[in-house]
Amino acid sequence: MRQPLSILSSIWAYRIVRAILAVSFLVAGCLKLADVRAFGLTIKAFAILPTDLVKPVAVGLPVLEIVGGTLLLLDAPGGLTIVGGLLALFIGVVVNAIRQGLAIDCGCYGPGDPEGEVYHGLWPTLWRDSAMLAGVACCLLWRRFRGTSRQTPNPRKEPACAPSN
Secondary structure: OOOHHHHHOOHHHHHHHHHHHHHHHHHHHHHHHHOHHHHHHHHHHHOOOOHHHHHHHHHHHHHHHHHHHHHHHOOOOOHHHHHHHHHHHHHHHHHHHHHHOOOOOOOOOOOOOHHHHHHOOOHHHHHHHHHHHHHHHHHHHHHHHHOOOOOOOOOOOOOOOOOOO
């Protein structure tokens, strides 16, 4: 039987976590873009942006989610960074809303978000986003400590920074 740590450090765990994060962001971005006006109203409910910025953010944020999700799905450079940055932003916004006592839908998966309708609160959103951010951290750590990147270096080649004779 494999040790739990070796399962978590396997290439398959990395791929599964990366795929779940990517699909989550692709779906969220597409659903928000499908009804930008409703997403704009959700952003307005958080009361953290000036009115003039709500519409550009209501369009730009879902586009960024789609770009991040696509890059992550393809394991392309920047995907984990974009998704991790967005999750940190979302967590900050949700923590601020909880601190203010707001009882609003997070708008995470567009208007009519089932989570918002079922739980009527931001705590489940905070826990979900925190778990997703932990997934990003695990992917980054896995990549760093396993020495795996999209391009496998040729072990016979001399490193670029090695002194030459």
